[in-house]
Amino acid sequence: MCEEQNDHTHPHDSDSDSSRRPPSRRGILRWGMAAAPVAAGLTAMAWPDRATAEATTASGGGAFYRTVRGDTLRGIAGRYLGSEQRWAELYRLNRDVLDAHGGEPSPGLRLALPESPDGAATRSFAPLPATAKPLPVPPEGYRLDRIGDTFYAVTAGGTQAAFLVTRTGVVVIDAPPSLAEALPAAIRRVTDRKVTHLVYSHDHADHTANASAFGDVIRIAHTATAERIKASRDPGRPMPTVTFTDSHRLDVGGERLLLSYPGPNHETGNILIHAPRQRAAMMVDVVMPGWAPFRAWGTADSVPGVLRAHDLLATMDLDTYIGGHVHRLGTKKDIETSREFVRDLWSETGKAIAATDMGPFFGKVEAGNNWAGFDLYLQAVADKVEPVIHRKWLGRLGAVDVFTRENALTVALSHIVDAPQDL
Ligand SMILES: [Zn+2]
Incomplete structure (x- = not known):
């Protein structure tokens, strides 16, 4: 093993002497060089020489790593980036060369390493695709979208609420604390009529905890949402005055x-709100237009229910979808793309479960430590799912690289314990 391969603090230094210093202790810790396989890996590690440094820098990385037999992206990330979790950065940086080899770090590939060798404590993420990026915010500080002639959506800071202007008053859907100023201001901009009704899409505080600000209005929610609101003891979420279990027609x-309520989904009690004349639907926290799901499948009460909610939305004749989060309204196409993603993650996880034998993982831990055995097994399932989803979806939806691993773990558990027979 050559000393020059160990000091990675000056990848762009044109002074070749600086790349021949012995490794510092800090450098060793930084690169996690502790185990024997690491040393073996390092023999294949090289720094760009003068001739190649420019080209490597231009492609966005300083150092590179030459793969050897048995390498995995997770292993390389663990050794050289300080955390196995950073494998996706390696993948993104070297997507072309890896995809040409079936997504695997076959022996002999030259993989660029992320710019900062000091970056073990930081994490970088894929850029958002154009369809996931924030839209310009007008001087008022929020976006007001008109849907048809009387329906409106208000978006600020990644949260959305809606309101419907009628001849006799305004129906508000949700009351997010983060829109405490924007939502009333947007209503005043459009009409001088009073808010007479408030619909709770579901119970979650980020969408509803400012409901009390609308005063003594008719509040409508699913019975399960009413139960949760009661349990939350939150003065910002006063109890509904009208509840329903299956469906409710609100004529104002x-x-x-x-x-209507299709059954447990993102949350038990989370309803579909359909404005037929405006060809619009609002179902909060199910589809995130342009984005992959939030962590834990969007903190879903029911993973299969989220899939079924996608199926339901896909059958509707709609122009506009309001999802309650991210930066813009959705379209029918956004619903279909999100459905394709969640179904893909569901089915790839199912395949990984079928291909992974649970038994050996329990043999690797203390007898009876079922949690540990099960965790090793779930992580092995996620190891199979994550790269496949990244390969297919990075660039198509925003933040695919942020929560896909956690979502694979969530979905794996759902396959095992929910075990739905209809999906
Ligand atoms: Zn929610």
């Missing part, structure tokens, strides 16, 4: 909203 001042 010549306008209509059809509220």
Whole structure:
């Protein structure tokens, strides 16, 4: 093993002497060089020489690593980036060369390493695709989208609420604390009519905890949402005055909203709100237009229910979808793309479970430590799922590289314990 291969603090230094210093202790810790396989890996590690440094820098990385037999992206990331979790950065940086080899670090590949060898404590993420990026925010500080002639959505800081203007008053859907100023201001901009009704899409505080600000109005929610609101003891979420279990038709001042409940999904009690005349639907925290799901499948009460909610939305004749988060309204296409993603993650996880024998993992831990055995097994399943999803979806949806691993773990558990027979 050559000393020059160990000091990675000056990848762009044109002074070749600086790349021949012995490794510092800090450098060793930084690169996690402790185990024997690491030393073997390092023999294949090389620094760009004067001739190649420019080209390597231009492609976005300083150092590179030459793969050897038995390498995995997770292993390389663990050794050289300080955390196995950073394998996706390696993948992104070397996507072309890896994809040409079936996504695997076959022996002999030259893989660029991320720019900062000091980056063990940081994490970098794939850029957002254009369809996931924030939209310009007007001087008012929020976006106001008109849907048809009387329905409106208000978006600020990645959260959305909606309101429907009728002849006799305004129906508000949700009351996010983060829109405490924007939502009333947007209503005042459009009409001087009073808010008479408030629909709770579900119970989660980030969408509803400012409901009390609308005063003594008619509040409508699913019975399960009412139960949760009661349990939350939150003065910001006053109890609903009207509840329903399956469906509810809300006719106010010549306008209509059809509220329905397809069963447990993102949250038990999370409803579909359909504005038929405006060809719009709002179902909060199910589809994130342009984005992959939030962690733990969007903190789902029911993983299969989220898939079924996607199926339901895909059958609707809609122009506009309001998802309650991210930066813009959705379209039918966004619903279909999100459905394709969640189904893909569901089925790839199912395949990985079928291909992974649980038994050996329990043999690697203390007898009876079922948690540890099960965790090794779930992580092995996620190891199979994560690269496949990245390969297919990075660039198509935003933040695929952020929560896919956790979502694979969540979905794996759902396959095992929910075990739905309809999906
Ligand atoms: Zn929610």
